[in-house]
Amino acid sequence: MTDGFVGKVRGAGLRRRDFAAALGAGAVAFGLPGPAHAQANTLGELIRTSLGEGQSFSWAALTDLARTISKRPFAAPPTDLPEPFANLNYERYVAIRSLPGGRIWEGENRGFVAEPLPRGFVFTTRVGLFTVEDGQVRRVAFDKSRFDFGELPVKSDTADPGFSGFRLLSTSSETPWEFALVQGATFFRAAGRGQPFGIIARALTLKPGEPKGEEFPAFRAFWLERPAAGTNALVVNGLIDSESVTGAVRMTMRPGDTTLVDVETTLFPRVNLDHVGLGGSGASFLFGPNVRGTMDDIRPGAYEAAGLSILNGQGEWVWRPLNNPDTLQISAFLDDNPRGFGLLQRDRDFAAFQDDVLRYERRPSLWIEPIGEWGPGAVQLIEIPSDSEINKNILAYWRPKAPLPAGQEASFAYRQFWTWTPPARPNLAQVVATRSGRAAARRRRFAVEFQGDGLAEVPPDLKPVLSSQPGAIHNVRVWTYPERKAVRVTFELDFGTDTACEMRLLLQSGTQPVSETWLYRWTP
Template sequence: MPSRRDLLASLLAAPAALTLTRSAIAQPSPLQAAAAAVSDGQPISRDALLAFAREVSRVPYQAPRADVPRALTQLNLDQYRQIRMKPDLRIWAGENRGFTLDLLPTGSVFTNPVTIRTVDGGIIRDKRFAGDQYDFGQVPPLPPEAAVPYSGFRAYTSLNGEAPVDEALVFQGASLFRSLAKGQVFGVMARGLTLNVAEAQGEEYPAFRQFWIERPGPGASAIVVHALLDTDSVTGLYRFAVRPGDATVCDVEATLFPRVDLQHVGIAPMTANYLFAPNDRTGVDDVRGGVHDAQGLQIWNGNGEWIWRPVTNPETLQVAAFVDQNPRGFGLLQRDRRFEAFNDLDARFERRPSVWIEPLGEWGQGQVQLVEIPVNDEMNRNILAYWRPRTPLARGAEHFFTYRMHWCWSPPERPAFAYVSSTRTGRAQGGGRRRRFLVDFTSEDFADPAKAAGLRANLTNQRGRIGNVDGRLVPELRLYRVAFDLDPETGNQVELRLVLEREGQAQSETWLYRWTP
């Protein structure tokens, strides 16, 4: 009889292994029984999915094994991306469900297998690879009978037209997923969970191992995905309800079952690439004005303060923590939507989504954490933001988080007063390490000088020395510019804070900035 550890590996790795019978196993374990309840031919049940995740968490983690054909593992990314399901053979094609699915085989860098099931008429159905369903492009096709594990899926819908031909949702690679809104191109990516980011013991990477995708009703505008996440330290069950549109909204329910006390866990994490922008062009020799998925981190904290923190590509790893209680929202935003700000006809950075996290319910004490990693190319995702609970998530307990993700052009909520529209830095007069800063605040009220009367810039610094501060209204541009010089003196890190005030009351969001050499 197989060991419990070997049996768990087979349950997580292969759909066929989940079809267990009493003739094969005389006395099924709790895990085997729970697995059977969420496998092929069974009715979908949230309670059954939770029970399965709970039982998975009660045994030691075993990474799934997969036999990926050598012909696929040797493909580069460009070759691999040629392999797609034929449009008329995608899941639900021609059924007027509002969505179709392209199931993605393992191959190239995507070698971690996942189990994919659909839920048709409330009944779970396994999905298995069939080579004749795929267009291989210039890649030599596999035989129809080839056994190939899946690595994820794409969901298509009618974002920009009537037919479901637009990619709206992709799950592939560890716990990564991404979405976008009408007219956008893919940019910021989300993760299901992060563990021990930037810690000395090294980061642990959870992964989605199994999916149950509910077949939408006729003409549906939303799709529901259930996912099992697993890794050494924790098992999780997720439910995603995704509604694509002018802004794509994704409601997330996450139930976590830790195997150990989780000291550093990231909830609702998102990641972006950032190479340079007008506030960070040191050593840049590039025809483009900026290269990034997101310009900064915005936070609407539990006290009602709006914070804008431009991100940077630092020389050394930087971690910033914004302590809060019951945050109202946070996200990585792409604020500049002008083509000329980037001048890239291929990447189209101006069309990349902002991602805004709206906690549903109280999340208690913790911090929004921002991680900035130095990179020298635009392919690496070096910006990471997430919520870190103050209290560790206890082993053996169940922890529930719900939040709403907005993949959008701008968040559904925004400050009622002036917001930061631009941050620029450059060398200041006087030489040395002195830097000149230009921070522009924008508001429709700034078109009327009378409405901007009495404004003053409240600028503070933790280290270094500030000089040549100048606040100036520009009515024709609807902005208020604050210019100043920073002399870091002997410091290698200076924290800056700037807010427009009138009679001691904030009239803008709070600009925060960390200068490093």
């Protein structure tokens, strides 16, 4: 496992605003330049004639459609909105709700309902919305009589705004609960039972953190397969399009205490793609025990995920605590056929946050397991400076080493676990706390705590294996707490004149690891 320092860019020029994150809407706005409305209709015509009303649906037909679109010039979706939906503020937008009986499959006792979401606020891009019933496509038309528009002056002759996405609810229990939200670019959220939304997943990530700017592919249409009664699986099919690539995505969702989402993706690049992100996810990290910066806050922490966990192809478990740096940071963890990775929320105690509203301790972890072999590449982590917890300033994804050539298709599959505790856990002590504070001049003090059943009786030959490149380590001490199955390692980093130090720490008994590997990048 290598923590390769790919680059550091001065300033906070790259910012992602998730305006709705702390407010609960759950998506990010995006804008794509493009031709006029008439040109964009070409894609709409292809969808209607290939997989529109009355057509037979299949995964093969959807991939064929994506293949056909990839051979045509890209046309950006229109973002024009009729009044009064144009220029909506957040409060007026979230006040729009479906009326009783207005949801898809409502009253059919199929275990699921889908609630279409109109365009408005930052969600200006129209998506086609269809259902699949007995193999046949049915268009979901916008019906104003199915919505309560709150204070908006919507009349019978008001133009239909169209849809921007949808939310999914499980109705298999006495109390329906929302387990997924799909809206904006290729973003979607899910959660386990009893969890509020937090991390945002991406069906496709293109060129994040690059000087020329990130490219945001977008869902252009969805086909929701009507679930069979008595099952707990809902299949969502989507068509992706962007300047560089088209694609077909199939998501099989199974809500529960852990919500599972199996994602199958087939891509058709228009150009050579040398920076593609698979299994992407974003989270907010404002401050915590390892970094407070200048935050003047009554809470001890504010973050949706505490760290990045990796099970690499060699079977090594790695934990990388997240950071809110002063400058953009990009890290690459080189690997071959990774077994799993994800942004995890390990801090499940209310005392870690003391936030009565946002309840960060309840936010889902997102663990991703590749299906099949992904080959060589890297788990890439991007940490963006942020002064607000509504920013999704953390991004993690798998970046294949080999570019995806133009004109050739590529398929990938993986399983997501939206959960309280990931199913794959190391049979080793885990990092439960990383703390950092000022020491002597040009030094930084750290305390890293490990916890696990194997530390109830501390091995007599237990030792920390600790290094830093560059920088020097001093005053290493090991503190054992068998009553709480914990070992704490404290040390000082002498960073001298260096502006970035990569540290590595694990506990060993003899030559065998007793803990997962702690990796951390310190920057001033």
